[in-house]
Amino acid sequence: MPEQTPDRDSRRHAVALSYREGNTAPRVVAKGYGELAERIIEAAKQHDIFIHDSPELVSLLMQVRLDEQIPETLYQVVAELLAWVIDIDQRK
Template identity: 60%
Template sequence: MTHQNQEGRRQAVALAYHDSEGAPRVIAQGYGELAERIISEARRQGIHVHDAPELVGLLMQLDLDEAIPPRLYQVIAELLVWVYELSPGDPRNNPHQ
């Protein structure tokens, strides 16, 4: 997720989720050039990048490898559904199946 803060600096937070974990975790975060590298790497790997200013602000307060707090479960779940629906493996995105 990305956002450009009031000073014009780009912010980025990367989350990862595995079925064996209780909640998604922050795996990368940064400002400026580091944020641009996070975004570039995500795009290179085909990972969807979403601009969510308020959410990025909240996630930037977490430590690396920290699980998201329960109060953010709903919004993160909605983003995961959005990403899943955009993925080519979703049968709804392939009219020939």
């Protein structure tokens, strides 16, 4: 029986966002499937960057091109997530 390769939808996905004060919105700075996704996640862990596991949000963010800002439709959910992360960081 031939070895089956997982299709794109069944592999792990990862998207990295960057937001700097003064920017209009966060930007997608890295994204990938499978091994690339694992490397993105590992790099985040090594730099003590918060990792949020939300398949639905990642699926939407995977549609954004690299170095583009997230669409306005995602502003609210990403803003709430960033505010939560900032709050956690300040409590450390």
